[in-house]
Amino acid sequence: MKTTTILLSAGAVIVLGACAAGSQMGAGFPSADQAVASSFQNMQPGWDKRLVQDDTQKACSVAREKPSKAEAERIEKMNQAMKVVYPASGKLVGDWKKGEAIAQNGYGLRVGDNDPKRQTGGNCYACHQIQMKELSYGTLGPSLHHFGKLRGNTPAIQKYAYDKIYNAQAFTACTNMPRFGHNGVLSPDQIADLVGLLMDPDSPVNQ
Structure with a gap:
């Protein structure tokens, strides 16, 4: 007691x-x-500035990443209206070897990543399977293995891949995929190199 x-x-x-x-x-x-x-x-x-949410982030926070159909369409249209910056060269398919290095690189936008001279990366393996020999990869996103082999290498597919990496919210509202180009994480040339990784027949993605 x-x-x-x-x-x-x-x-x-x-x-x-x-x-x-x-x-x-x-x-x-x-x-x-x-x-x-x-x-x-x-x-x-x-x-x-990264502590201040833009309209897309606010909407997805309210929806807890599961927006209604109408809200999802609104978010996607809002992002589709945003400008996409393409490489000055006009080529959307870059060097797949550079793209592989970017996919493996997780530097940038983390607390402590304060070296402006160091190249940022996409850390793509954190969410995607990219090549068969990779032993450790994330499954949050779909497998990208044989991406170009399955979808082809047409200008339309190249643009789709580039635009999706640049701003994934224009395709899938409240996706977990970062808006690499829109948020300035990766440059247009870096994104083109990632497209090269996905599309180039010699890339390990398509082996």
């Missing part, structure tokens, strides 16, 4: 403490957004 009394008393203290803390929120305490923003220290200039 004594043990029960002690436990109940401790629980009461915890509840009362929580109520007291709750009553003080807004009176000198930072908001959740302020607390998160202040926790990022010694970041590169511009990192604070």
Whole structure:
């Protein structure tokens, strides 16, 4: 009986403490957004902008990544209207070997990735199977093995692959795939190299 009394008393203290803390929120305490923003220290200039959601991110947060059909169509149309920047050369299929290096590279946009001289990557293996010999790969996204072999290498498919990497939200609302081009994670030439990885007959993707 004594043990029960002690436990109940401790629980009461915890509840009362929580109520007291709750009553003080807004009176000198930072908001959740302020607390998160202040926790990022010694970041590169511009990192604070990543804490502000754009309209697509806000919509997907509200929908918890499962928007209604109407909302999904609205998000996709909104992103389809956004500008896609293509390589200055006009070529959408780049060097697959460079593309392989980009797919393997996970550097960029992580806390601590502060070297502006270091090339960012797509970290594609975190979500996709790309070639058969790869022993470790993610399954969040579909397998990309034999991508070009199965779909062909027409200009339309090349543009589809480029645009999908550039801004996946234009195709699938609230997808987990980053908007690599839209958010400036990868340059147009880097995206073209990834298209080369997917399309080139000599690429390990199509072996």
